[in-house]
Amino acid sequence: MFPLLPRLTARLNQLCQGVSRPIGHCLAHDSLNSNAAAACTQQRFLRGNTVISVRRLIYWAAALAWCAAWAAAPAAAAPPAIDPAALPALVDRLTWGFTPAEFERARKLGTQGYIDAQLSAPATPQLPRAIQGYIDRLTISQQSASAAFAKISEYRQLLRDMPDGPEKTAMRRRMQAIASTRAADTARRTTWRALYSSNQLHEQMTWFWMNHFNMYAPKGHVGVALADYEDRAVRPHALGRFHDLLAATVRSPSMLLYLDNHYNRAGRINENYARELMELHTLGVDGGYSQKDVQELARILTGLGVNYRSTPPKVPAELRSQVVQEGNFLFNPRFHDYGDKLFLQRKIAGTGLAEVDEAIDILARHPATARHISRKLAQFFVADRPPDDLVAAMAKTFQSSDGDIAATLRTLFASQPFIASLDAGKFKDPMHYVYSSLRLAYAEFPPVARVDTANQWLNRLGQPLYRRITPDGYPLTQSEWSGSGQLTSRFDWARRVIVAPGRFYQAAGQKPPVQLPPVPSLPEIYKRTQRYEALSPATRQAIESARTIQDANTYLLASPEFMRR
Structure with a gap:
């Protein structure tokens, strides 16, 4: 294992052979001080008529000991390799659902190459031209969040001066529709990207963080900037540095509206955002913080809010230089608590927005x-x-x-x-189940034009996009999604995907724009891509005894194995 070891052993034996006595009486001793030890190494031994220094013997003995330790030490364990037979399962885990094309891509790259490609993919989704066209026609693509907030501000002014009556009610509904339309568009875009982006891991991680930093779109005007929140705060940092991701979410108008920080002011603090920022977003419920830390962080966050208009807020002249407005994010120094704070045992001087950056540094880098x-x-x-x-x-x-x-x-x-x-597989939540069904069943079809059908089923299955009321986000565990009612609804969904694909290609009340062929045999696709043998005997028997291809396809999508990724 170490080629020099035999030579060093032989040399040390040769030097030591016949050594009789030291010249003088300075032998190495644990109690020697540094000067005495140095002098001791100058002592000489006699081997026959040859004088050998102690230093020389020590050198060769140390070399021998080092090499022996090197030879005896076990080699660093190489990271375990993924069996090529597990490649289909790897594709299923890193994506929103296995497809033959994605499997072929992974097969060409190899397991590690595929992982590397997914981890290094750009944040911008690579989409079919038709899908990008659908997204470009959405309101969130045609109108900026700032323009939408400005429109709401106009409505607010008009409503303030308008007498009660049907006209005022109608105008209030139009104002509310701005947020709801933009939230629905964001959900449509999410589903299209999940189904068709080639950067599948990035899409999963974007949703993971959107769920981690969750917000309820129907609350107030949260939905107005929901798409902007994904585009500016979450997506660019989904595989980047957590510090940057956290900092971007803290400056998100939607987050500040959802967790009521626009009400958080000096002398009248609102703890909602501060508490969730520590309990859910960073430290965790057992993260070692106190109620006092919540209050101190709330003080640090005072003044962070939303400006619906492009004009800066009115503040005293001495505070104007501290106003910060980025899009609709606003730091209003008039509402900030400029007292010093003691946060997580760290003193933070009352300087303004810089306090927020300091708190983010502490939280992002906390063990x-x-x-x-x-x-x-x-x-x-x-x-x-x-x-x-x-x-x-x-x-x-x-x-x-x-x-x-x-x-x-x-x-x-x-x-x-x-x-x-x-x-073993990981149990699919409704999003993974719905998306993976469509990705497999319609892999050879044109891009799905009407994703509202899928999103309506997510609602029925208990996971409507951006509609989790509580800030903890949707649960990730099997026990939350494996009840009997859930599994029955999943069977109904599987049947709908197989027998009625036209529903995903037509607007309400219209015929599909193209004549769709039947869904191909999914069991045959499984056989071609090394997945069929992984099915249980009971599942294979059900598939093989099916009377029609439609039945066989339904059984596959409703099988226990397809419920896992």
Whole structure:
């Protein structure tokens, strides 16, 4: 194992052979001070008529000991490799659903090459031209969030001066429709991107963070800037640095509206956002913070809010230089608490918006945040109860890389628990189930034109997009999605996908724009892509005894195996 070891051993034996006595009486001793030890190395031994220095013997003995230790030490364990037979399962895990084309892409790249490609994919989704055309025609693509907020501001002014009556009611509905239309458009765009973007892991991570930093779109005017929130705060940082992601969400108008921080003012603090920022977004419920920390963070966040108009707010002359307006995000120094704070045992001087940046630095780099985020990522990709040693390894990477999300995922994907989980599977929430059904069944069809049908089914299955009322986001565990009613509805969905594809290609009350062929045999696709043998004997028997291809396809989509990814 170490070619110099035999030679060093022989040389040391040769030097020591026949050594009789030291010249003088200075032998190495534990109690020697540094000067005495240095003098001792100058002593000489006699080997026959040859004088040998102690220093020379020490040198060769040390070299021998070092080489022996090197030879005896076990080689660093290589990270476990993913079996090529698990490639279909890997594709299923990293995407919104397995397709033959995605499997072929992964097969050409190899398991590690495929993981690398997904982790390094650009944030901008790569979409079919038809899908991009659908998205470009949405209101959120035609009108900016700032223009929408300005329109709402106009309505507010008109409503303020308008007497009660039908006209006022109608105008209030038009104002409310601005937010609801934009939220519905954001949901449509999310589904199109999930179904057709080639950057599938980035799409999953964008949704993961949208769910982690959750908000309820129907609340007030949250939905107005929901698409902007994804585009500016979440998507660019979904595989980047957690610090940057966190900082971007803190300046999001939608987040500030949802968690009531626009009401948070000096002398009249609102703790909602401060509490969720620590409990859900960073440290976790067991993150070691106190109620006093919540109050101090709320004081730090005072003055962060939303400006519906482009004109700056009216503030005293001495505060004008501290006004910060970025889009519709507003830091209004008139409402900020400029007193000093003690947050997580760190003193923060009352300087204004810089306090927020300092608090973000503390939270993003806190060890509890590393553990909380790592555990949640492992829960999403590995198991409902991920092993503690995996979470610890991920947290170590998270901290050493300054919160690099892609690096943390690399540690996860190279772990034995992740590789083992590819065989066991991870239970699909409704989004994964609905999207994976469409991606497989319609893989050879034109791009789905009407995603409202899918989004309506997500509502029926209990996971409507951007409509989780509480800030904790939708749960990631099987127990929340595996009840009997849920599974019955999933069978109904599977049947609808197979027998009525036209519903996904037509506007309400219209015929499909193209004549669609029947959905091809999904079991045959499974056979061609090395997935069929992974089905249980009971599932294969049900498929093989089906009377029609439609029945066989339905049984596959409703099977226990397809419920897992």
